Amino acid sequence: MATAISEVIENEVPGKISAEIAALGLFVGVDLEGLGGYLDECPMLDLHAGETLIGANEPVNSLFLLLDGRLNVHQPPKMEAPNSTIEPGEAFGEVLLFSQEPCQMDVIAAIDSRVMAIKEETLFALINNSDEFTRNFLFMTIQNLRGAEAVARERQQMQERFRRETSTDVITGLHNRRWLDEMLTRQIVRSSKDDEPMCIIMIDIDGYNSFGDVFGEVASEQALYATGQMLQKSCRPTDLLARFDKDRFIAILPDTDSEGAWNAGERIRDAIENHCIEIPGECILPPVTASIGIVEKEAVVGAEKLIALA
DSSP states (O other): OOOOGGGSOEEEOOSSOOHHHHTSGGGTTOOHHHHHHHHTTSEEEEEOTTOEEEOTTOOOOEEEEEEESOEEEEOSSOOSSOSEEEOTTOEEOHHHHHHTOOOOSEEEESSSEEEEEEEHHHHHHHHHHOHHHHHHHHHHHHHHHHHHHHHHHHHHHHHHHHHHHHHBOTTTSSBOHHHHHHHHHHHHHHHHHHTOOEEEEEEEETTHHHHHHHHOHHHHHHHHHHHHHHHHHHSOTTSEEEEEETTEEEEEEETOOHHHHHHHHHHHHHHHHTOOEEETTTEEEOOOOEEEEEEEOOSSOOHHHHHHHO
16 A cells, blocks of 8 residues: 555664765765765655655655665556656655645655655755765756656657547548547637638448448448548548548538539549559459538538538
8 A cells, every 4th residue: 555755664864874875876976974964864764565755746845865676656647557767876856846846746666665865954955065966966957857858758749649549530540520529610610700611521431331241341441441541632631531420421621612612522422433442462342432412601500510411
């Protein structure tokens, strides 16, 4: 069970500085005997595996220096894999200590661990009394900041991947219904505000269920994929495409009146009907056909009604 830091047993640093402290990068070149009085004030925290050193939203009032073991850093909600780890000789909390911001992570002992807690007033005393300590501390802080930036970039990339995955149809590679509902509403508002035309095209694959019954599920999915590809080839870069449901697609055409939409619809239908369905490495199947429905937004209307009219 996780244990709050206030509950962790504190063992004071012995008067004679141990080899485990002397070997840390933070104390390289530092006159430890001269600073022994300050270090004697630093508690040692013995954590069992699974115990929490500090939790999310808790204030940080110490620099935590890992002497032995390993700490996992999790961003809530806690996942099985940590966002990062803290290894012996590494520290946590220096930036938060100075910024006075609460911790945004859960720092948990991955295995039995031993941590040295250097409180704020002790840290400043060490900085004021040792140029070597100050140099080491600045170097460590810079390294940790660079690491934090890397973690932040990785987190941003993960969020972007998640955003794409939750807005993309896995079979066709087009946007999905969730994305469509949001984007269509935004385009309707923009069209009304700018007093510009806008049309949507509904593309419905003819006989999709029968096609699947004859050629199988793999062929059905390949027909969907091929339809999506033909949509992308037939439409402008500014047109917005999505798979609406099982066998229907929608194209949003900004700045397009009904005449332009009908021309686009014919291009789409011709492209679909003239493209054979290929199952790589197996066979080539006959093309599918598609029915087209078009509606131009003529007044302020909701997305669902506009789709129904198509």
